[in-house]
Amino acid sequence: MTLHIGAKTDDIADVVLMPGDPYRAKWVAETFLTDARCINNVRGMLGFTGTWQGHRVTVQGSGMGMPSMSIYANELIRDFDVQTLIRIGSCGAMQNTIALRDIIIAMTATTYASPSSSIFRDLNFSPCADFSLLSAAAQAAASLQVGVHVGGIYSSDTFYDERPDLNEAMMRHGILGVEMEAAELYTLAARYGRRALAVMTVSDHLLTKEALPADQRERSFADMVHLALRAAFEG
Numbered sequence: 315m316t317l318h319i320g321a322k323t324d325d326i327a328d329v330v331l332m333p334g335d336p337y338r339a340k341w342v343a344e345t346f347l348t349d350a351r352c353i354n355n356v357r358g359m360l361g362f363t364g365t366w367q368g369h370r371v372t373v374q375g376s377g378m379g380m381p382s383m384s385i386y387a388n389e390l391i392r393d394f395d396v397q398t399l400i401r402i403g404s405c406g407a408m409q410n411t412i413a414l415r416d417i418i419i420a421m422t423a424t425t426y427a428s429p430s431s432s433i434f435r436d437l438n439f440s441p442c443a444d445f446s447l448l449s450a451a452a453q454a455a456a457s458l459q460v461g462v463h464v465g466g467i468y469s470s471d472t473f474y475d476e477r478p479d480l481n482e483a484m485m486r487h488g489i490l491g492v493e494m495e496a497a498e499l500y501t502l503a504a505r506y507g508r509r510a511l512a513v514m515t516v517s518d519h520l521l522t523k524e525a526l527p528a529d530q531r532e533r534s535f536a537d538m539v540h541l542a543l544r545a546a547f548e549g
């Protein structure tokens with residue numbers, strides 16, 4: 315058990331899927347896993363372990379933003395020895411070629427600041443996905459009916475941004491979408507030699523202003539979950 319995860323060491327699988335929303339974790343466990351049981355409810359940040367096609371999998375909420383993700387990913391890696399961490403999130407699209415409900419697979423995650431920024435001092439570290447997971451996810455995407463985009467994303471630490479120029483700079487540099495956790499997840503995976511990937515479903519569009527309601531963000535991103543599970547065990 316750790317400060318934020320009330321599970322025994324053996325309760326957590328080597329592969330962990332991490333939605334920001336703890337209720338998305340519950341939906342994923344109930345919908346995709348066999349024999350899922352709740353292994354964490356400290357602070358309501360739900361976690362479940364079960365099996366998918368015979369493989370043990372944990373789904374653990376990360377909360378919103380890099381400080382929260384950093385707490386859960388640090389404890390999963392350092393205390394529970396998790397090897398593969400895949401974020402299953404929502405994001406805002408930043409390009410006209412991307413539609414609502416499309417899936418974005420994050421090759422890199424640019425950030426202005428993360429909990430790890432202070433380590434790098436004068437350097438701009440480039441947080442990137444594990445190649446075998448990225449490649450397996452891209453291959454699995456071929457069987458989906460939705461649009462799938464592979465490229466750079468922007469991990470912001472503010473949802474209600476007072477600096478529209480930052481989003482504008484990201485869009486001009488081909489960044490596909492904005493979310494709030496992947497850069498820190500990728501940095502921690504690099505530091506501890508683990509595998510990480512972030513897969514996001516487009517829940518809203520910064521250019522068209524379309525947006526999905528909260529219940530759909532919680533319970534309707536099945537394609538993304540399939541993609542993440544296949545990447546975890548085929549990559």
Ligand SMILES: O=P(O)(O)O[C@H]1O[C@H](CO)[C@@H](O)[C@H]1O
Pocket residue numbers: 333334335377378379402403404405473492493494495531
């Ligand atoms: O839907 P999740 O996975 O929480 O991801 C996105 O949604 C939250 C903001 O609404 C942030 O956590 C952002 O990264």
Ligand SMILES: O=c1cc[nH]c(=O)[nH]1
Pocket residue numbers: 404405406407473492493494517518
């Ligand atoms: O962080 C996020 C998530 C979804 N949509 C956004 O605009 N930002």
